[in-house]
Amino acid sequence: MTVPELDVVGIGNALVDVIAHADDEFLDRHALVKGAMSLIETDRAVDLYRAISPAVEMSGGSAANTMVGIASLGGRAGYVGKVRRDDLGNVFSHDMTAVGVRFRGGTPDAELGTGRCIIVVTPDAERTMNTYLGISSLLSVDDLDEELIADASVLYMEGYLFDRDAAKQAFRKAAEIAHANGRKVSLTLSDSFCVDRHREDFVALVRDDVDILFGNEDEIVSLYETDSLDDAIETLRDQCEISAITAGATGSYVVTTDDVVTVAAEPVTKVLDTTGAGDLYAAGFLYGLTRGDSLPRCAEIGGIAAAEVISHVGPRPLVSLRTLVA
Amino acid sequence: MTVPELDVVGIGNALVDVIAHADDEFLDRHALVKGAMSLIETDRAVDLYRAISPAVEMSGGSAANTMVGIASLGGRAGYVGKVRRDDLGNVFSHDMTAVGVRFRGGTPDAELGTGRCIIVVTPDAERTMNTYLGISSLLSVDDLDEELIADASVLYMEGYLFDRDAAKQAFRKAAEIAHANGRKVSLTLSDSFCVDRHREDFVALVRDDVDILFGNEDEIVSLYETDSLDDAIETLRDQCEISAITAGATGSYVVTTDDVVTVAAEPVTKVLDTTGAGDLYAAGFLYGLTRGDSLPRCAEIGGIAAAEVISHVGPRPLVSLRTLVA
Numbered sequence: 001m002t003v004p005e006l007d008v009v010g011i012g013n014a015l016v017d018v019i020a021h022a023d024d025e026f027l028d029r030h031a032l033v034k035g036a037m038s039l040i041e042t043d044r045a046v047d048l049y050r051a052i053s054p055a056v057e058m059s060g061g062s063a064a065n066t067m068v069g070i071a072s073l074g075g076r077a078g079y080v081g082k083v084r085r086d087d088l089g090n091v092f093s094h095d096m097t098a099v100g101v102r103f104r105g106g107t108p109d110a111e112l113g114t115g116r117c118i119i120v121v122t123p124d125a126e127r128t129m130n131t132y133l134g135i136s137s138l139l140s141v142d143d144l145d146e147e148l149i150a151d152a153s154v155l156y157m158e159g160y161l162f163d164r165d166a167a168k169q170a171f172r173k174a175a176e177i178a179h180a181n182g183r184k185v186s187l188t189l190s191d192s193f194c195v196d197r198h199r200e201d202f203v204a205l206v207r208d209d210v211d212i213l214f215g216n217e218d219e220i221v222s223l224y225e226t227d228s229l230d231d232a233i234e235t236l237r238d239q240c241e242i243s244a245i246t247a248g249a250t251g252s253y254v255v256t257t258d259d260v261v262t263v264a265a266e267p268v269t270k271v272l273d274t275t276g277a278g279d280l281y282a283a284g285f286l287y288g289l290t291r292g293d294s295l296p297r298c299a300e301i302g303g304i305a306a307a308e309v310i311s312h313v314g315p316r317p318l319v320s321l322r323t324l325v326a
Numbered sequence: 327m328t329v330p331e332l333d334v335v336g337i338g339n340a341l342v343d344v345i346a347h348a349d350d351e352f353l354d355r356h357a358l359v360k361g362a363m364s365l366i367e368t369d370r371a372v373d374l375y376r377a378i379s380p381a382v383e384m385s386g387g388s389a390a391n392t393m394v395g396i397a398s399l400g401g402r403a404g405y406v407g408k409v410r411r412d413d414l415g416n417v418f419s420h421d422m423t424a425v426g427v428r429f430r431g432g433t434p435d436a437e438l439g440t441g442r443c444i445i446v447v448t449p450d451a452e453r454t455m456n457t458y459l460g461i462s463s464l465l466s467v468d469d470l471d472e473e474l475i476a477d478a479s480v481l482y483m484e485g486y487l488f489d490r491d492a493a494k495q496a497f498r499k500a501a502e503i504a505h506a507n508g509r510k511v512s513l514t515l516s517d518s519f520c521v522d523r524h525r526e527d528f529v530a531l532v533r534d535d536v537d538i539l540f541g542n543e544d545e546i547v548s549l550y551e552t553d554s555l556d557d558a559i560e561t562l563r564d565q566c567e568i569s570a571i572t573a574g575a576t577g578s579y580v581v582t583t584d585d586v587v588t589v590a591a592e593p594v595t596k597v598l599d600t601t602g603a604g605d606l607y608a609a610g611f612l613y614g615l616t617r618g619d620s621l622p623r624c625a626e627i628g629g630i631a632a633a634e635v636i637s638h639v640g641p642r643p644l645v646s647l648r649t650l651v652a
Contacts, residue, residue: 054394054421054642057383068380087413087439095380113413316380 004183006102007075007290009152011144011174012063013136013160013167014081014105015115016088017275017315020052022120027128032120037129037191039163040118045132048118057088059095060117060315061136062190063158065276069283069305071099072321075290078148080174082106082139088114095316106143110135119275121313127275133164140166141173149174150181153290154212156282159190162198175209186212188282189219196222206239212289213243214282220245233260244285244299246278251303254295263299266307276315280305284321301325330509332428333401333616335478337470337500338389339462339486339493340407340431341441342414343601343641346378348446353454358446363455363517365489366444371458374444383414385421386443386641387462388516389484391602395609395631397425398647401616404474406500408432408465414440421642432469436461445601447639453601459490466492467499475500476507479616480538482608485516488524501535512538514608515545522548532565538615539569540608546571559586570611570625572604577629580621589625592633602641606631610647627651 027034030051040048059068067077079096083089083105092114096103115136120128139161149155155178161167175185187210189195195202195215202223206213213236217229220243224232229245233255236243243255251265284305288298304325308317353360356377366374385394393403405422409415409431418440422429441462446454465487475481481504487493501511513536515521521528521541528549532539539562543555546569550558555571559581562569569581577591610631614624630651634643 049420052424054385054424055417056640057417059380091381091383094375098378098380314382 004151004153005076006078006148006152008067008070008154008156008286009078009080009148010063010067010156011080011161011171012061012158013115013131013133013139014064014083014092015061015117015131015136016092017058017060017117017119018049018055019058019119019121019275019313020055022052022122024122027120027122032128032130034122034128035126036193037131037160040130040132042132045118045130048130052118052120056313057091058314058316059092062160062188062279063156064096065279065315066156066283066286067101068096068099068316069280069321070287071101072317073283073287073301073305073325074322075287078102078104078152080104080106080143080145080148082136082143083114084108084112084135086113088116102148104143104145104148106139108135110138112138121273121275125271125274125310127273137164138166139170141170144170144174144177146177149177150183152183154184154186154286156186156188156286158188159194159198159202162201163194168201179209184211185209186214186286188278189213189215189223192218192222195219199223199225211241213240214278214285215243216246216278242295244281244302246281252281252299254299256295261296261299263296263303266303268307268311271310273313274310276309277306279315280309280317330477330479331402332404332474332478334393334396334480334482334612335404335406335474336389336393336482337406337487337497338387338484339441339457339459339465340390340409340418341387341443341457341462342418343384343386343443343445344375344381345384345445345447345601345639346381348378348448350448353446353448358454358456360448360454361452362519363457363486366456366458368458371444371456374456378444378446382639383417384640384642385418388486388514388605389482390422391605391641392482392609392612393427394422394425394642395606395647396613397427398643399609399613399627399631399651400648401613404428404430404478406430406432406469406471406474408462408469409440410434410438410461412439414442428474430469430471430474432465434461436464438464447599447601451597451600451636453599463490464492465496467496470496470500470503472503475503476509478509480510480512480612482512482612484514485520485524485528488527489520494527505535510537511535512540512612514604515539515541515549518544518548521545525549525551537567539566540604540611541569542572542604568621570607570628572607578607578625580625582621587622589622589629592629594633594637597636599639600636602635603632605641606635606643
């Protein structure tokens, strides 16, 4: 086992966010499930885009946001996600490399455009995501960069990858490479509906392959089909080395075989857009972990990074997180 | 002369803004002229984009911002500008139609992509613009929509159009159509360097074809090659029916043959990004004018619209200007 060159390498759906504001009535009118991530096809994407107000475009993608967060904290991050060489693909790739993330955009071997996520932010700061995966959904084993994965202390993957078979295989292959090189494998459950769609796979994966699990309360209780977070946590203790469960304004719970620690959230004056909260929490947590910080301190750094991102519109930090944490 | 269906129709370079933050040292290192608009070619655009930090993409374009402002105030606006059917072209066109501006994107008859403007915002909120015109620069007489122009009380054009010959011809043709239909013709001088590049043309145009002129102090003194704003204003009184001259935090001067009126600026708690200030001032002014408001009131509405846009990042209003003005 060699000394890793990177702290974390992420794999996920490479997406550019299209962010617009709307009221709850808009969600009802367009049958959008508030707070959820829904996959949409071309026609629906066209219709929904036509319906939203003027928008702002920013690079997004769950694991990609996390890698940018790690870079912003001063960590060394890499990312694998598939984009096309179109305007949005260029935007995505610029925004990764501009913060120093080593980006592998895969082979642009299809006519599909770069993926995008139409995010509707309601006045309560909740975000409702509608993802047109485009070429990102074709991420496959062939797009993986084995060397990059072998070179990172931690592999980080998003549950959203499970929505497409090719990506699911890439996911498993990546975990295999990481473990073969003595690295840790981490996973975020992404979304309770995503957990619902792939529960069996996730349960097996968490048990057999995941060392560090991220999820919010809804996702964790959905994973083990229980109404009680305590029950879900009890199950989790035997299944996974470390689990970090976010609980909104309460903060987060760090679960290990021996312990459950609650860490308070970082106070926020005004929450403007919750997009990226979980992604940035994972960034802070993993950054702390790769530096050898204690688990409560990891959760604290996660909280600071999440607090920054929810205090403005957009899924990525606007200031250097390194400065905030110091 | 029929009753116009639209209040204002704008013609300009259709651009998507790529907005990033940087310090003054960055401007020096890349030989950028602070506060100015510089035209850049492909290679320079690639280099500069590579150099900037992660960016946000939003529709921009001077006259386009003005038309969106008029729509946001409750006015009826149209816009002619050339885009490609690529990702950025779709973004531009969505953002116009989403606020109700009647948009004509011209014929996408070239391999050039949709134009973009790399805007560097420094900590003092000043913006430095670097425009890659792309297909927008090929706007020609053939792209004009005669009916749209004939149907609007006021034609509004940006001086930036003078940077390309085909667009300059389109500009003159549009003015001809407007006057032939008994409409008013307005012009914004856009930028003092732009005035410098095309001074003779502008002087003749203001004298012969422009009914309502917009510009800031620098542009007006550059136009008449004088150091004194008073002298420039004196000249202007004989040349143009109405001139509205913006003067930053001071407010604006409204100049007619009979009168020069100073109107105070709307107070702003914190100026974050001056991009779009002049564009939105023109929006408010023209909106008032087409509703028959007094000239000082027109300038006041312009000030309110400008104050909104400089209090956040991005060149277009984030809230309904109609509500602000009421």
